[in-house]
Amino acid sequence: xxxxxxxxxxxxxxxxxxxxxxxxxxxxxxxxxxxxxxxxxxxxxxxxxxxxxxxxxxxxxxxxxxxxxxxxxxxxxxxxxxxxxxxxxxxxxxxxxxxxxxxxxxxxxxxxxxxxxxxxxxxxxxxxxxxxxxxxxxxxxxxxxxxxxxxxxxxxxxxxxxxxxxxxxxxxxxxxxxxxxxxxxxxxxxxxxxxxxxxxxxxxxxxxxxxxxxxxxxxxxxxxxxxxxxxxxxxxxxxxxxxxxxxxxxxxxxxxxxxxxxxxxxxxxxxxxxxxxxxxxxxxxxxxxxxxxxxxxxxxxxxxxxxxxxxxxxxxxxxxxxxxxxxxxxxxxxxxxxxxxxxxxxxxxxxxxxxxxxxxxxxxxxxxxxxxxxxxxxxxxxxxxxxxxxxxxxxxxxxxxxxxxxxxxxxxxxxxxxxxxxxxxxxxxxxxxxxxxxxxxxxxxxxxxxxxxxxxxxxxxxxxxxxxxxxxxxxxxxxxxxxxxxxxxxxxxxxxxxxxxxxxxxxxxxxxxxxxxxxxxxxxxx
Numbered sequence: 001x002x003x004x005x006x007x008x009x010x011x012x013x014x015x016x017x018x019x020x021x022x023x024x025x026x027x028x029x030x031x032x033x034x035x036x037x038x039x040x041x042x043x044x045x046x047x048x049x050x051x052x053x054x055x056x057x058x059x060x061x062x063x064x065x066x067x068x069x070x071x072x073x074x075x076x077x078x079x080x081x082x083x084x085x086x087x088x089x090x091x092x093x094x095x096x097x098x099x100x101x102x103x104x105x106x107x108x109x110x111x112x113x114x115x116x117x118x119x120x121x122x123x124x125x126x127x128x129x130x131x132x133x134x135x136x137x138x139x140x141x142x143x144x145x146x147x148x149x150x151x152x153x154x155x156x157x158x159x160x161x162x163x164x165x166x167x168x169x170x171x172x173x174x175x176x177x178x179x180x181x182x183x184x185x186x187x188x189x190x191x192x193x194x195x196x197x198x199x200x201x202x203x204x205x206x207x208x209x210x211x212x213x214x215x216x217x218x219x220x221x222x223x224x225x226x227x228x229x230x231x232x233x234x235x236x237x238x239x240x241x242x243x244x245x246x247x248x249x250x251x252x253x254x255x256x257x258x259x260x261x262x263x264x265x266x267x268x269x270x271x272x273x274x275x276x277x278x279x280x281x282x283x284x285x286x287x288x289x290x291x292x293x294x295x296x297x298x299x300x301x302x303x304x305x306x307x308x309x310x311x312x313x314x315x316x317x318x319x320x321x322x323x324x325x326x327x328x329x330x331x332x333x334x335x336x337x338x339x340x341x342x343x344x345x346x347x348x349x350x351x352x353x354x355x356x357x358x359x360x361x362x363x364x365x366x367x368x369x370x371x372x373x374x375x376x377x378x379x380x381x382x383x384x385x386x387x388x389x390x391x392x393x394x395x396x397x398x399x400x401x402x403x404x405x406x407x408x409x410x411x412x413x414x415x416x417x418x419x420x421x422x423x424x425x426x427x428x429x430x431x432x433x434x435x436x437x438x439x440x441x442x443x444x445x446x447x448x449x450x451x452x453x454x455x456x457x458x459x460x461x462x463x464x465x466x467x468x469x470x471x472x473x474x475x476x477x478x479x480x481x482x483x484x485x486x487x488x489x490x491x492x493x494x495x496x497x498x499x500x501x502x503x504x505x506x507x508x509x510x511x512x513x514x515x516x517x518x519x520x521x522x523x524x525x526x
Contacts, residue, residue: 083096084096084117084118084206084207084208084220085291086207086220086221090273090295090296091271091272091273091295091296092272092273092293092294092295092296092298093206093207093220093221093272093293093294093295094291094292094293094294094298095117095118095134095206095207095291095292095293095294096117096289096290096291097115097116097117097134097281097289097290097291097292098115098116098117098131098242098289099113099114099115099290100113100114100115100116100241100242100243101113113350114133114241114242114243115133115134115281115290116131116132116133116134116242116243117131117132117134117207117292118130118131118132118206118207118208119132119141119204119205119206119207119247120204120205120207120208120220121141121143121159121164121202121203121204121205121227122159122163122164122165122166122167122202122203123164123165123166123167123202123203124165125203125205125220125222126205126208126220127163127164128157128159128160128163128164129157129208130143130157130159130244130245131157131242131243131244131245132243132244132245132246132247133243133245133246133247133348134247134249134292134347135246135247135248135249135250135346135347135348136248136249136250136319136345136346136347136348136455137248137250137318137344137346137347137348137349138188138190138246138248138250138254138348139248139249139250139251139252139254139255139256139260139261139317140186140188140227140228140246140248140255140256140260141204141225141227141228141245141246141247141248141260141262142188142195142197142227142228142229142230142245142246142247142248143157143158143159143227143228143229143230143244143245144156144157144158144159144229144230144233144244144245145158145159145161145197145198145229145230145231146158146159146160146161147229147231148229148230148231148232148233150232150233150234150235151235151239152233152234152235152238152239153230153232153233155239156238156243156244156245157244159200159229161200161229164202166202166203166224167200167201167202168200168201168202169183169198169199169200170199170200170201170226171183171184171199172184172186172199172256172257173257174201174226174257174259183198183199184198184199185197185198185231186198186199186228186256188228190246193233193234193236193237193238194232194233194234195228195230195232195233195234195238196230196231196232196233197228197229197230197231197232198228198229198231199226199227199228199229200226200227200229201224201225201226201227201259202224202225202227203222203223203224204222204223204224204225204227204262204265205220205221205222206220206221206222206266206294207220221266221269221271221272221294221295222269222271223262223265223266223268223269224265225259225260225261225262225265226256226257226259226260227260228260230245247262248261248262249262249263249277249347249455250317250318250319251263251311251314251316251317251318251319251457251460252264252317252457253314253315253316253317253318254316254317254318255317263275263277263457264457266294267457267458272294272295272296273295273296274295274296274456274458275456275457275458276295276296276297276454276455276456276457276458277292277293277294277295277296277454277455278292278293278296278297278298278301278452278453278454278455279291279292279293279347279448279452279453279455280292280293280298280301280448280452280467281445281448281449281467282449282469282470283380283449283469287470288469288470296454297452297454297463300468301452301465301467301468302452302465302466302467302468303465303466303467303468304465304466305465306454306463306464306465307396307397307398307399307463307464307465308396308398308456308461308462308463309321309394309395309396309398309461309462309463309464310395310396310460310461311460311461311462312342312395314460316435316436318344318436319344319345319346319455319462320342320343320344320345320436321342321343321344321345321394321395321443321462322339322341322342322394322395323336323341323342323343323392323393323394323395323441324336324339324393324394324395324397325337325391325392325393326341326362326391326392326393326441327390327391327393328362328365328366328388328389328390328391329365329388329389330389331365333358333361333362333365335355335357335358335361335439336439340439341439341440341441342436342439342440342441343392343394343440343441343442343443344436344440344441344442344443345443345447345453345455345462346442346443346444347444347448348444349442349443349444349445350426350444350445351426351427351428351442351444351445351446352390352407352425352426352427352428352441352442352443352444352446352447353427353428353429353430353440353441353442353444354427354428354429354430354441354442355429355430355431355437355438355439355440355441356429356430356431359427359428359429362390362425362427363425363427365388366387366388366390366404366407366425366427367386367387367388380405380408380409380410381404381405381408381409381410381423382405382423383403383405384405385404385405385408385423386404387403387404387408388404389401389402389403389404390402390407390425392441392443398464400443400447400451400464402446402447402450404423405423406446406449406450407425407426407427407446408423408424408425408426409423409424409425409426410422410423411423411424426444426445426446430442447464449467450466450467451464451465451466451467452464452465452466452467452468
């Protein structure tokens, strides 16, 4: 903790004298009553320490800065003007998501990206806060434990078990661990990384309330649940990212027990309108943050009516939707023509994934990559980039349609001394074994940027609406109508609903995590 001003208008220090970084005198006044804030209130790149000068006016005359880590290869998009929103009238809580980009290797325009928000764990509520990736492809809250000494743990916030008055050490089944006894452990794979952890029962709250005098439990949705404390985290990829942990939002079937499922436990608290949650991702050109809303959906984020698709075999825990057709430039791919294709709607995947045997065909039909198809600011492919439209048709005649600029990404290629900028499809190959695979697609970030996506665990369905972005015009009359027309037209173009494909209603934990091993929550190379 540090004691700081309510509003600091001085700039960070720019010179070093005898090993101490000092800033010029500031005209920032301390408030009459000092506020206790957490170090995390400041940017993750810098730890800021403020010294009180002995002055009747309480001038902030010296600002001492110690840079915590180099930011040369990392950029974190902060939204200081967009705090979390707690709409108590509608019982909706919106977590604002930050986006981090980390350079990969030496290739230009190659980055890993991550979206994360804030939760607190333990009592007093808000005393220990963590940045987490909200991931519908996993089903546990995982944060570093204070006992973890690996690099990926020590550079992040860690949970101090003894500092929480309500923390209880438990085994995977919820039974209390007797003092001095051995305890259960869990191993979870995320992409190229692995986490080993133990279990604890404690209170989890959404958002961040940094002032101790605020009654956090009374202002933010909280729930008692079971969580995983990581005792070991691999350096790759966790050490490279700013977020501390992962909060799974999958259905209860993927959780170790229902008590580990955050969505289910939060719904039981009764403080939210419902157990639904919805995702809005801003585009690179938007002047607004991404957000995840718990308790329902926001009509003001939607430009078209919600189109609902039922989840297939929800007992598996995945937000799994049956695919009726995959179309490119209006032509249906034979690969899914006879049924059997599925798609996992996954906030932990930043690309669109497809089986390896069909990716090459899709890329050829999409007619990418193309040269010089980039906006002047190089934030995305040009809206005018030529190419075919990509469509996914789910059961219920829900049509997801993406234009080249919406599924494309900007990359740079170097050949000798020359280089070129290309627009290529955000598509990767991924072969998943049965029972989820082999004909499995993964719906990721490109879809979420165009479609406001609503997850309804009570009715086991996923809803899609064209997202209403801040800088975009209201498209109710144009593209929204097009969405409905596409759904109606799909009934005529696609064969009658196929029989529901069988999928195992029981999966051992190893199989549940096999799918997670091929992905990284909201992390990808773009």
